Amino acid sequence: MRTVDRSDSTLIDVPRGLANVVVAETAIGDVRGHEGFYHYRGVPALDLAAGGSFETAWQLVLTGATTDQSFATRAARARALPSALDAAVGEIAVRTRSADPLAGLQAILPLIGAADGIRPLYDRDDDAAIDDAVRLGASVPTAVAALFRAARRETPIAPDPTLGHVEDYLRMLTGRRPHERHVAALSAYMTAAIEHGFNASTFTTRVIASTGADLFSCAVGGIAALGGPLHGGAPIRALEALDEIGEPAAADSWVRDAIDSGRRIMGFGHAVYRTEDPRARLLRRIAVELRRDGLAGPRVDLAVAVERSVLAALAELKPGRELHTNVEFYAAVVMEACGVPRELFGATFAAARVVGWSAHALEQSRDPKIIRPAARYTGTASR
Structure with a gap:
């Protein structure tokens, strides 16, 4: 690493890809690569994945607590998409049928946010921002399932708030109640995928959050990064x-x-x-x-x-x-x-990782400093 003094600022050269460069502090989780270990707020992530519910890990990552028994009910009640978007779901599904399903998810999320009146994080206090995060995390699996079925000229299935988050996702995809072992297996995967340090999609989300943008826009950016074959693809x-x-x-x-x-x-x-x-x-x-x-x-x-x-x-x-x-x-x-179609692997990953994105976006929004790095110009010299 080297620094270069200029009259207006000091440029700091860092490794390509920001490898091993600390760009922020976080209390959400940590990945210890040489140990083969990672955790969510101090709780080993695989303990949560192997023995707990997705909702328990969701609450922990988002709020730092696991004692609020009403959290799962709160999240379940937030699953339904706005009825005003019924036609839009069909239109988006048809237009993105030949594309990656993540494209449909990127298109529908801003509409959900607009229909719900989601405001920029800059204008939200912590309680309101957490409400937005619960709504976002709850609506993504519903949107994925609805777009998937609509693209096949099948009627989307309304969420059932009496079911767990992962079980209802599989039911909305397939149209039938899944085997409990498949629910447990997919829940383990999705719980393990909630958060994993400053990966490309999480960092992208935090960059957008640093501008004060709304939470749904932050998630759209995360999804865009997730779509790359070197990340979620x-x-x-x-x-x-x-x-x-x-x-x-x-x-x-x-x-x-x-x-x-x-x-x-x-x-x-x-x-x-x-x-x-x-x-x-x-x-x-x-x-x-x-x-x-x-x-x-x-x-x-x-x-x-x-x-x-x-x-x-x-x-x-x-x-x-x-x-x-x-x-x-x-x-x-x-x-x-577990019955997830292969074209929905990336979208299912997004349905889990959106929980981590939300937590990181909220954490970043509390820092008034916008993320604004510099670049070293290497093109043709100016005249």
Whole structure:
């Protein structure tokens, strides 16, 4: 890192991608990559994912508490979309049918915010901002399910406030009550995905929040960042790789060919973890247990075989790189087993991560300093 004095300011060169650069302080969570551990406000995230409800983790991340038993009821009552948007849901679904479903979600969220009269964070006190965050987090799964069904000329299903958050999401997607084990599996994944440090989408959300924008606009920016294949778009590509491999016997040759040709193998390697991604470990166990009990198909067997081949090949051909299985690999397998269509993997990720985005946006909005870095000009010299 070097600094350069200029008459008006001092420029500070930092690593590409802001790697290891601290840009803010947060009390929401922490990722300790060399330990393979992360937490939400001091509570191990995987403990919440393995043994608690999504609503419990949601409340913790957003408010710092888990003792308000009315939070789940409050969130459930906030799921329904404004009735004035019924026609808009169908129109957006048709127009974005061939695009990533995240595009439909980006289009509908500002309309929900406008219909609800959501105000800029600059004009909201903490209580009102938390109300907005609950509304946002509750409405995203409903919007995802409604857009998905409308795109298929199926009638969207109204939310049922007597059901849990994740169970109702699966019911609104499929039109039937899901198996309790599938609810638990998807809940574990979504809980584990709520928050994970200053990743690209979270940082994007905080940049927008620093301008004082409304919470729904912050989430739209997070969704845009999440859509990239290097961030939230990886699970579907991991599943496509399993499709291409086809059977366990073909795994080793496919993996070595991919490495030799320089192709990126989605689902392996992480920007922070230098150990196995703890979320991958949790989701692998869940996938294997679902397969053992007849609640998942042979895709799980293929995934386990491919993972074994990839790790062995990476250790041999790229020694010292510390490339391990990451969350996207088994997230794809678990979501597919639970009945989530692969085109909705990114949107389901967004339905979980929006909780973390909201908490970060509220935290950032309390800082009056707008995020405004500088760039070093390297183009043609001015005349």
